Amino acid sequence: MSRTRVHNFAVSLDGFGSGEPQSLEAPFGHAGQRLHEWMFATRFWGPEGATGVDDAFAQQHGAGFGAEIMGANKFGPPGWPDDPAWRGWWGEDPPFHTPTFVLTHHPREPLEMAGGTTFHFLDASPAEALEVARAAAGGLDVRIGGGAAVVRDFLAAGLVDHAHLVVVPIVLGRGTRVWDGLEALEDAYAVEAVSSPSGVTHLTLTRRR
Amino acid sequence: MSRTRVHNFAVSLDGFGSGEPQSLEAPFGHAGQRLHEWMFATRFWGPEGATGVDDAFAQQHGAGFGAEIMGANKFGPPGWPDDPAWRGWWGEDPPFHTPTFVLTHHPREPLEMAGGTTFHFLDASPAEALEVARAAAGGLDVRIGGGAAVVRDFLAAGLVDHAHLVVVPIVLGRGTRVWDGLEALEDAYAVEAVSSPSGVTHLTLTRRR
Ligand SMILES: NC(=O)c1ccc[n+]([C@@H]2O[C@H](COP(=O)([O-])OP(=O)(O)OC[C@H]3O[C@@H](n4cnc5c(N)ncnc54)[C@H](OP(=O)(O)O)[C@@H]3O)[C@@H](O)[C@H]2O)c1
Ligand SMILES: NC(=O)c1ccc[n+]([C@@H]2O[C@H](COP(=O)([O-])OP(=O)(O)OC[C@H]3O[C@@H](n4cnc5c(N)ncnc54)[C@H](OP(=O)(O)O)[C@@H]3O)[C@@H](O)[C@H]2O)c1
Numbered sequence: 548m549s550r551t552r553v554h555n556f557a558v559s560l561d562g563f564g565s566g567e568p569q570s571l572e573a574p575f576g577h578a579g580q581r582l583h584e585w586m587f588a589t590r591f592w593g594p595e596g597a598t599g600v601d602d603a604f605a606q607q608h609g610a611g612f613g614a615e616i617m618g619a620n621k622f623g624p625p626g627w628p629d630d631p632a633w634r635g636w637w638g639e640d641p642p643f644h645t646p647t648f649v650l651t652h653h654p655r656e657p658l659e660m661a662g663g664t665t666f667h668f669l670d671a672s673p674a675e676a677l678e679v680a681r682a683a684a685g686g687l688d689v690r691i692g693g694g695a696a697v698v699r700d701f702l703a704a705g706l707v708d709h710a711h712l713v714v715v716p717i718v719l720g721r722g723t724r725v726w727d728g729l730e731a732l733e734d735a736y737a738v739e740a741v742s743s744p745s746g747v748t749h750l751t752l753t754r755r756r
Numbered sequence: 757m758s759r760t761r762v763h764n765f766a767v768s769l770d771g772f773g774s775g776e777p778q779s780l781e782a783p784f785g786h787a788g789q790r791l792h793e794w795m796f797a798t799r800f801w802g803p804e805g806a807t808g809v810d811d812a813f814a815q816q817h818g819a820g821f822g823a824e825i826m827g828a829n830k831f832g833p834p835g836w837p838d839d840p841a842w843r844g845w846w847g848e849d850p851p852f853h854t855p856t857f858v859l860t861h862h863p864r865e866p867l868e869m870a871g872g873t874t875f876h877f878l879d880a881s882p883a884e885a886l887e888v889a890r891a892a893a894g895g896l897d898v899r900i901g902g903g904a905a906v907v908r909d910f911l912a913a914g915l916v917d918h919a920h921l922v923v924v925p926i927v928l929g930r931g932t933r934v935w936d937g938l939e940a941l942e943d944a945y946a947v948e949a950v951s952s953p954s955g956v957t958h959l960t961l962t963r964r965r
Contacts, residue, residue, distance in 0.1 A: 720938065
């Protein structure tokens with residue numbers, strides 16, 4: 548069965564999934580790279596990286612996916628819809644290697660990149676977007692790639708089967724909140740927490756059947 | 757050296773230290789007992805309780821303190837200042853056994869209870885209150901007992917040497933926020949996270965020297 552999964556989604560102690568303001572120079576705002584240092588240090592990120600619990604979790608981001616859904620603010624900095632030349636942050640061979648659906652109120656024509664990634668732009672509800680992505684995923688899983696607003700919306704709509712969030716021990720104070728509108732989320736999920744020597748805590752939410 | 761410490765302070769995934777609305781029947785509001793089930797299951801709480809990592813942390817709440825400071829909303833439900841007969845939640849022998857300073861904009865005469873607890877009512881800044889409590893603590897430590905507003909205010913004022921917070925894997929959605937106003941708290945503290953088989957994660961903040 549094709550599942551819908553979130554992986555490696557970092558959140559600060561105070562529940563922010565990115566800082567502010569977002570810009571071309573600072574995609575995570577004042578958070579900088581601090582939400583993902585745990586990941587940059589893994590073998591998942593590079594051949595010099597460490598194995599261990601952070602890597603074990605990080606690796607699952609890669610395997611078994613046939614499509615990704617992301618938000619407009621993950622795809623580009625504020626204003627990208629006005630720039631017809633914007634092709635995402637990731638260069639000509641983005642790391643998705645599947646059809647990738649960008650939720651936006653400013654849709655445009657699909658962008659075919661190298662390596663199997665095609666960006667499709669969708670103005671649709673989470674449930675509708677998931678249906679389209681699922682059909683494109685060829686029986687594989689669909690990744691909800693973020694940012695915070697999109698993760699939150701898909702959780703709130705009850706569309707996520709498995710979520711891996713990484714609590715990073717920093718207090719951001721401002722940015723985009725991940726947990727808003729998710730009161731009593733634990734009723735629908737078995738929650739596990741595993742802290743790592745790196746200082747982060749891996750939270751997994753597995754949907755109860 | 758007398759230290760200022762927070763212990764066993766529970767916080768939801770989304771950063772709330774209590775639910776709402778607080779009342780005589782529901783001191784933690786809609787959170788009920790869910791923020792402290794991990795603690796009720798320890799030997800610290802009762803002789804049938806378990807030992808283990810939760811207990812090891814919980815036990816530190818008890819040892820080495822000469823005074824406590826708490827907020828008005830920990831001392832009683834909304835409206836207690838209008839009830840001259842209110843003597844706290846804890847009966848005639850409260851579990852503090854030291855001078856205990858209640859921060860309130862409605863101070864009253866001290867209440868001498870059994871077992872060494874005397875409640876003093878203070879309308880003072882965190883720094884002033886700490887000075888008074890420290891003088892009363894006889895060289896022992898001062899506990900910042902909560903609720904969320906008081907823990908937050910003492911952290912924000914840079915007055916806390918050690919803090920133990922317990923992240924409980926529930927999303928409360930509403931209540932009193934613990935982390936507000938504490939941006940970049942990690943700059944001042946070494947932060948450790950240890951998850952427990954019970955599902956909670958113990959966070960310790962040790963002030964950098
Ligand atoms: N913490 C992590 O691990 C992680 C992972 C990935 C990304 N990020 C960061 O998260 C930030 C972005 O997150 P975010 O919460 O600001 O935004 P986001 O979730 O990336 O995107 C939200 C935006 O997408 C569009 N959108 C969302 N749902 C839609 C729908 N159903 N229909 C049409 N459009 C829809 C809307 O943009 P428009 O109305 O403008 O079209 C909305 O404002 C970035 O800083 C990114 O770097 C963090
Ligand atoms: N999560 C935990 O582990 C934990 C631990 C203990 C308690 N709690 C819960 O936390 C809740 C209470 O927390 P809370 O954040 O609502 O309130 P609180 O921190 O207990 O008290 C805040 C109140 O104390 C008074 N106060 C605070 N600082 C003051 C100052 N410098 N000078 C004068 N008065 C001052 C003010 O009340 P007035 O203006 O009304 O006088 C203020 O509204 C309760 O539900 C309690 O059961 C949770």
